[in-house]
Amino acid sequence: MNVEDRMRAIAIDRFGGVETLTLKTMPIPEIGPEEVLVRLEFAGVGEWDPFEREGGYAQMMGIEPDFPYVLGSEGAGTVAAVGERVSGFAPGDRVYAIGFLNPRGGLYAEYVAIDANLVSPVPGALTTEQAAAVGGVGITALRGLDDTLKIQPGESVMIFGAGGGIGHVAVQLAKRMGARVLAVASGADGVALAERLGADAVVEGRAGDVPAAARAFAPGGLDAALLTAGGEAAETALVALREGGRAAYPTGVQPEPQAPEGVRLDVYNGDPDRDIIDRLNRLIEAGPFDVHVARTFPLEQAADAHRALDGHYLGKLALRIG
Ligand SMILES: NC(=O)c1ccc[n+]([C@@H]2O[C@H](COP(=O)([O-])OP(=O)(O)OC[C@H]3O[C@@H](n4cnc5c(N)ncnc54)[C@H](OP(=O)(O)O)[C@@H]3O)[C@@H](O)[C@H]2O)c1
DSSP states (O other): OOGGGEEEEEEESSSOSGGGOEEEEEEOOOOOTTEEEEEEEEEEEOTTHHHHHTTHHHHHHTOOOOSSEEOOSEEEEEEEEEOTTOOSOOTTOEEEEEOTTOTTOOSSBSEEEEEGGGEEEOOTTOOHHHHHHHHHHHHHHHIIIIIISOOOTTOEEEEETTTSHHHHHHHHHHHHTTOEEEEEESHHHHHHHHHHTTOSEEEETTTSOHHHHHHHHOTTOEEEEEESSOSHHHHHHHTTEEEEEEEEEETTOSSOOOOOTTOEEEEEOOOOOHHHHHHHHHHHHTSOOOOOEEEEEEGGGHHHHHHHTTSOOSSEEEEEOO
């Protein structure tokens, strides 16, 4: 194997803490007939990545992975090669990819081989960096709003955690789906972001009076709520739903929210497939769309990026590759 067959990647030799994240030189994955080889320029850093690093998903799903194990579930760059049964992509195309637990290796790497159905042209005016960071949270926001809550035009919906990864994308998607949006965001900066992204009303969710803001926004009670954080404030916020209202949260939100009497509460996953990626792209392309990347770290500083996940930031974090 010569040097062109090798790539830089952040990989772990065992599950564990941030100290396991190591910059390694590894073989570039070979593509299968239905896969695309993407040369990544950026990778998104998901709030869920430390759980993968610690072996949480492997244990949950009974997977015994090979080490070194490359982390990362989303990224963007250009097509380097296409499998023999793949159509619609050509080398050089600017694409993003969503590969949660990608069996061919993660996306904290210079190259990823990935199912062509999980690769898409970069939608709208997104930069490559924004596209790298939107995959996981975009799909999860849309599975929640469209497939789980089945938001209809004119409905009132609360986005709880509106300054976060899923939340800030959900505010924009819900508006584009015709909903009236009450954003509950953390911090003055989160409130300012949600206002900028077009929420109809915004309330600070750690110190503000969310039930009062909800009553003013929807006197008969809210139709629906998407929760991206749990805890006492989230429970209190759920009381603002009307009788027969719907709420949803993705698996991973802790502590797991409990539904008040008369409210339907569903837990769901942001599973990617061609159909939802196409729907997400169409909504992004329907007008100006912002994916807020708070901080971008060089690939070799992935451990710092994981540490930063524990602090307050808006939107997403990302890694710059190459
Ligand atoms: N099952 C799936 O498919 C799936 C996929 C993606 C994500 N998830 C899970 O979904 C959850 C959210 O993911 P994410 O990427 O959106 O995480 P995130 O970026 O951390 O977003 C959560 C947001 O909620 C905010 N928040 C917490 N308490 C609040 C309060 N009382 N009022 C207002 N805002 C509050 C946080 O603010 P601070 O910055 O102040 O903490 C943060 O902005 C995570 O648990 C993740 O693991 C699941």
